[in-house]
Amino acid sequence: MLEEGEPFSLRAVARRVGVSQAAPYRHFGSKQDIEAAMAEHGFRELQTALREVIDAAEAGRVPLVDLALTYIHFAEEHPALYALMFGSELADDEERRAACAQVFALIEEVAAATHPDRDAHGMATAGWALAHGMATLHLEGTLGRNDDDFDARVRATFAAVAAD
């Protein structure tokens, strides 16, 4: 879904589905509506992935950095979708924003559980910003090409910043 290489045009999609170019307009109002729906779906998939990590951990206590790694792996595996999720044109789609807010709430919940003594909102903000920032910079190539030990780099960064 949403391959990186080929152009993402309504016509190309319709062609691939074997349907006429105007058919998508029976189901969506515009291309932006479709992209917003895809972004919303992406946030829900991301939430599911994060939820799995939380549920797999014993006693519900997950280090924030593990959540961040899951987050970053998601971005690595679906770079085009990830870019879409944070695309500036979709900023005012309400359902996309709600799905995004749910992910944030999940992170906040974990932050509150692992650090009951600290400001959960601030911790969640820092954790998300760090994860999102590293994911973006990594995808974009700014952080070099040591792909394999990037996980270690993320762990080191989180540790350097004493967020755990």
Add this chain to the structure above:
Amino acid sequence: MLEEGEPFSLRAVARRVGVSQAAPYRHFGSKQDIEAAMAEHGFRELQTALREVIDAAEAGRVPLVDLALTYIHFAEEHPALYALMFGSELADDEERRAACAQVFALIEEVAAATHPDRDAHGMATAGWALAHGMATLHLEGTLGRNDDDFDARVRATFAAVAAD
């Protein structure tokens, strides 16, 4: 330059400049080339802004969070350009990457000066990721709409994470 609202098409640009639609191709090979040049210019402007903050500080010691605020203000003031600078299509433009790397080197330099005892590279990575992440999430609306005290929020986040 690069207003948010109107479409950024070569033809629209040419029209506004009062020149024919094909004229840009006398100066650039493609639209991507133009965008890459704009992104490169953006990185250089960002570098200048950061450099000014560093030079204005006494003894050359700037808290990382002040650099981050300058970074975020730049993103706020030029949202479309900022999005362009980190657009995934431009990842392999060499000059853009070089300009980006210079900004990173600047941050690293400050990190090394303010925290001689810690890993400068890791600190710079964390600082940039935090700043870039918060800028993105803020522009995108995920962090709420308390626009005025967002600076305070950035300071709180950096403090919460003990990065200074």
Add this chain to the structure above:
DNA sequence: TTGATAAAGTTAACGGTGTCTACAACGTAT
């Protein structure tokens, strides 16, 4: 002064794209 050359601008076209309108097929409920 003349003439060659390279830079910069022009018009016209090609294929592709998002979107709209008008029309046809078809399942379903009255």
Add this chain to the structure above:
DNA sequence: ATACGTTGTAGACACCGTTAACTTTATCAA
């Protein structure tokens, strides 16, 4: 059976990036 809402279609429109062929214009050597 008939009316209707749903989903599909073809065709058009304006716009887009890009290219090709042609003209203008400035520069500089002869």
